[in-house]
Amino acid sequence: MNATDPTAGLPVWAEIDLDALEHNVRTLRARAPQSDFMAVVKADAYGHGLLPVARAAARAGAGWLGVAQLAEAFALRDAGITTRLLTWLTVPGSDFAGAVRRDIDLSVSATWTLYAIAAAAREHGSAARVHLKVDTGLGRGGASATDWAALFEHARLLEAEGAITVVGIWTHFALADAPEHPTVLGQQERFFEAVAVAERIGLRPEVRHLANSAATLVHPSAHADLVRPGIAMYGLSPVPQIDDDFDLRPVMTLRARLALVKPVPAGQGISYGHVYRPEEDTLVGLVPAGYADGIPRNATNVGPVHVGDRRTTIAGRVCMDQFVVDLGPDSTAVAGDVVTLFGAAPDEPSAQDWAAATDTISYEIVSRIGARVPRIWRGGSGAGAEA
Known part of the structure; x- marks a missing residue:
């Protein structure tokens, strides 16, 4: 590493x-x-x-x-x-x-x-x-x-x-x-x-x-x-219906890197079952994370992500090891760019956003992240990485 x-x-x-x-x-x-x-x-x-x-x-x-x-x-x-x-x-x-x-x-x-x-x-x-x-x-x-x-x-x-x-x-x-x-x-x-x-x-x-x-x-x-x-x-509220963050700070940020960026034409079916088809010619990005990593399969077409300066959603079905995002026709994203699934910054989706999108609770979103996802600990005397 x-x-x-x-x-x-x-x-x-x-x-x-x-x-x-x-x-x-x-x-x-x-x-x-x-x-x-x-x-x-x-x-x-x-x-x-x-x-x-x-x-x-x-x-x-x-x-x-x-x-x-x-x-x-x-x-x-x-x-x-x-x-x-x-x-x-x-x-x-x-x-x-x-x-x-x-x-x-x-x-x-x-x-x-x-x-x-x-x-x-x-x-x-x-x-x-x-x-x-x-x-x-x-x-x-x-x-x-x-x-x-x-x-x-x-x-x-x-x-x-x-x-x-x-x-x-x-x-x-x-x-x-x-x-x-x-x-x-x-x-x-x-x-x-x-x-x-x-x-x-x-x-x-x-x-x-x-x-x-x-x-x-x-x-x-x-x-x-x-x-x-x-x-x-x-750092996640147990009472999200109350408009108060109680001065809690989210602890986990989940990120990935684009493995591929490519053009697809309007109407092209994306991922298994072709449950997503872009309405215009666009660029899509392949994100190497899937339900084996803890990404909910029912995040298909609704899971929020942040790429570059754009917030978008998963495009098509979540697969075992990967999913696709529609980057838009004018995207400048390239392979290797960081994708934030959820985090703490104001422009990033939160674990609660994922919970709302997939009809669950934030507890499940963070606790389901799989063992093959490395944790990178920052801050405190316990900082370090585990592959």
């Missing part, structure tokens, strides 16, 4: 601005100054790179990291990252012993998990740290209200034995991104009811937490002891 330009020769790459990420962490921390801060870095840090992002978040003051799967948590610990760490999706047979050995906090929604973790803790000879998850209305993970008391009672028995320590009680919102929805306050009320039940049984959790990105930004009553921002940390 070229030492002066790490993108030289790359067909497509993602630039990750670690300075922007650190700024976002500090901005979000200021929104909840009385609460601890968990940086959610699941799914390879939403596609931004697990280890560089985790280190940057910790530099900016994140006292906790959160991931969905044990493998992600193990990768963080095995890389020498010592920040407090929670993981929340496990199944029977998961390596609970490996988690206890690495000082990883574990989420528990059912009694089977409690006893599996306790067995691993006994084997290791030290108490496992657990966060009891309660379902307050999302209807996904967490113990149902009818099971709260039983879960808490089993946890209290295991805690008295010394097998576990109940570090936290937590839940997750269903509609925090709809600030006026009545479920937001309703879930908060049910959550603190659950906490009260746990306390009557004798549990004294260190942290109570329920605020995701949206709640961190617009629901201060939900901040509790710990907030858990995810998408907002990457």
Whole structure:
């Protein structure tokens, strides 16, 4: 790779601005100054790179990291990252012993998990740290209200034995991104009811937490002891319907280079199925990125891109490794010119623009960028490149 330009020769790459990420962490921390801060870095840090992002978040003051799967948590610990760490999706047979050995906090929604973790803790000879998850209305993970008391009672028995320590009680919102929805306050009320039940049984959790990105930004009553921002940390709003960028800076910019520029006549079908035909003689550019790289196939004819001084859209069907753009008859673009799919500059499409064009959310746009797309980290002490 070229030492002066790490993108030289790359067909497509993602630039990750670690300075922007650190700024976002500090901005979000200021929104909840009385609460601890968990940086959610699941799914390879939403596609931004697990280890560089985790280190940057910790530099900016994140006292906790959160991931969905044990493998992600193990990768963080095995890389020498010592920040407090929670993981929340496990199944029977998961390596609970490996988690206890690495000082990883574990989420528990059912009694089977409690006893599996306790067995691993006994084997290791030290108490496992657990966060009891309660379902307050999302209807996904967490113990149902009818099971709260039983879960808490089993946890209290295991805690008295010394097998576990109940570090936290937590839940997750269903509609925090709809600030006026009545479920937001309703879930908060049910959550603190659950906490009260746990306390009557004798549990004294260190942290109570329920605020995701949206709640961190617009629901201060939900901040509790710990907030858990995810998408907002990457500079994308969880509430795009609100006309406020919350002083967040987009962290990922996705770029490619034109592999070919050529003339095509009016009416010529472009790409598979010929679902695009230019109305006049024009120039088209071939962009070497496709759905194998994470470009949504349903971005066909709608995905926004920026080439030179022109914003245009994908022309024709997105293929596995490439797509075409209509550059216009007067374009001066040549092979090698940079194409920006989304970024942070005012004239560039954003990840939210892509989300709107493809009927999804910005979370999916950034997290789906494939492993074969090199990440170029800029800023912070973690800057560098990974092919």
